[in-house]
Amino acid sequence: MTSFQSSLGEDEGIAEELAESQREISIAEFFEKNKHMLGFDSGARGLVTAVKEAVDNALDATEEAGILPDVYVEITEVGDYYRLVIEDNGPGITKEQLPKVFGKLLYGSRFHKREQNRGQQGIGISAAVLYSQLTSGQPARITSRPKGQSEAQYFELIIDTDTNEPEISVDETTSWDRPHGTRIELEMEANMRARSQLHDYVKHTAVVNPHARIELREPGLEEPWKFERATDELPAETEEIRPHPHGVELGALIKMLEATESYSVSGFLQEEFTRVGKKTADSVIDAFRDRHFGRELSWSPPSARSTVAGATNDDVADAVEAAVANKGAAATSAFAEGVAETVADNDRLSRSELETIVGNVADGVEDDTGRTFGSTVRENATAAAWRVIAGVGDDGAASNAADPDDADAAADSPIVADLYALVDGATSTRKDDGAVRAMAEALAFRIADLDGDAFRIARDDLDRLVADAAGFVADQHDATFGETARENVAEAVWSHARTVPDDPPKVRAVAGNRDAAADLLEAMRGTDILAPPTDCLAPITAELVEAGLRKEYDADFYAAATRDAEVHGGDPFIVEAGIAYGGEIPAEGSVELLRFANRVPLVYQRGACATTDVIRTIGWRNYGLDQPGGSGMPNGPAVISIHVASTNVPFTSESKDAIANVPAIEDEIELAVREAARELKSYLNRRRSMQQRREKRDVLGRILPEMADKVSEVTGRPRPDIDGALARIMNNVSVEREREDGTVRLVVENHSDVNEELEITDIVSAEPTDLSAGTVVDMDGEWFVQWKPEVASGDERELTYSVDGDADFEISVGGVETEKLTVNE
């Protein structure tokens, strides 16, 4: 029994007793106890996290202000503690904001912005301040000089963990030689055991931020580490965007519906979401109506039915005529004929469409005859015509379809014939006619049971109804309609059904009705909408991903890929991947994985990151890398880098070490990596085939002369000329120089199966003349004779010039892999 339990009294009043010990916990208090969540679990880690938070902020702030970042990081040992200083040349922070930025958790400028930033939560730097005060008891010392101000502001502060508010001990103006920027000084209990992570973070930050100048001084370094700017170009400026309709969740949508000032759903969609204009809003609303109201089934008019005995087009006219009273013979007949003719012009009609037709014809007849056709007359006429088209009886929908058990009655039902055609078209030809007919009748019978005579039905209900009819048919007629057949039948009926003309509910009604909001959300997700704009993102670009790898890794091969933007949770994201292979990269052990999120290197929690998971699931043997057991991290001399850029990177925790397993992001990571890996594969294949070629050539080069000697010895004839034989056997391109008196001939033979474009340079020690095409350049007493011949597969070219008899030559051939080249000088 715990001491808490033993301290409680008798059963009665326990709740009250417990209530006394309940109290609110401030966020600062919470994180004071849960430092690990923010990446401050140890002294070694705490130092790296503090540097990371401050440098990320410095880069965010400078870039946002359009300033090329100049970031200075200094770590020194001060007695038992470490002092961390980070300075930037950013826009500075105003006197009013500064205490909150550093002295209040969850205070920042980026949380509500849909824009690519390193910072997201407004917690990073204040968490560093909290860690520093907890471990060293010292306040944070901050100097900041906003751009355009003559003096800087100096603060010393800690966070009051009870209230999560800054507690300021010093607040004064000071002079500072930087024209603008921010300097943070934190003391903390720390150690340098995580030096390699710190170095990785700084080095990789420099790699993906070539526009930044970064300097690091730390106790272990004799010379400061300086990363100079590689470009004066800032990353593309990002724009804030609204959420994308494909990415919001129900709760967020309801919140947006409650907060919007829009009255109509169309206005709401256009105002609050990116990529929604009038046309897209209309499509979403149609889909919303289909879900919210259901669709109206449609039927073909008598004129379109050849199989049904009974009803004809004249019956429509007669029915309408009978439904109209007191309008005079001429007007009544014009109206009835007009309705019947227009109905006959349509392949299929729903109740609402018929209503529109009747309305239009009535308007026309009113204009022509001066007679008024009021709403009751119109409604009566619609009902009368609908009875003929859909077979609705006078007493309502229930009689519109015959009992399927009564074959004679079924034959009279107009919608059975219609459904027969739909079912027949939607099922395979192997279904026998009896089964199709039984299905049509069973469906008609169930449709007849729908409320009202307009046959409104939601897609889910239609699916259920078809399944129910299929069950009936299986029982009674021993004919099976499997899942696919049922789906096809439902789809055929649904695709002929019509979106209803009803106005969608207004925003306020949708906000207050969870089911309606869910219908709207489904409609948004189901409508094709342009991918979100990418100007809110600043990808590194494939070119710079590759350049970054080239800068840091001396490899034989590099490849990179940038994907198009996709959406998760309403936020767009872009994935980029790069691969470096061979060269100086260590061949032993698994490949190195570099992970970046919004240009920030991720140095911890590699095993818990979506990037690592994806790399492990790819079958690397297909791409030419060794992968023991066919899964897991591949081995070999390779570095893989992955960058996820998003307006909201889903991290596994507040310490932002690892990317969460969001399927949409994982898919894109996989596609980006596979894109780069495909290039690696073709490089490795090429390399392997060149290797085999080299080996074959070496063997041939050894045995051909021996064979020639042997042939000569056996036959007693002169040794055959084997020049050129090697090139022919190897399918090589051969370049052979022949000299006769003062004439030099270069013979290029292409034995390979592709056309070749070569670049041949002969460096000659005397001036060449009479060149066949080509160019010649005099370089201090050496003449560079150059040709760029194109030689088709199986063809040969001759290049000639004249030169003094004593001249020396040196040839170089480009444009063909050395393994495919045979040069005989």
Ligand SMILES: Nc1ncnc2c1ncn2[C@@H]1O[C@H](COP(=O)(O)OP(=O)(O)OP(=O)(O)O)[C@@H](O)[C@H]1O
């Ligand atoms: N060096 C700086 N220069 C200018 N403004 C800064 C600087 N550092 C922080 N800020 C401002 O202070 C805010 C809070 O910073 P903080 O590191 O706490 O959170 P964040 O960077 O927004 O998000 P995260 O918690 O994900 O790091 C930032 O949003 C930014 O507006």
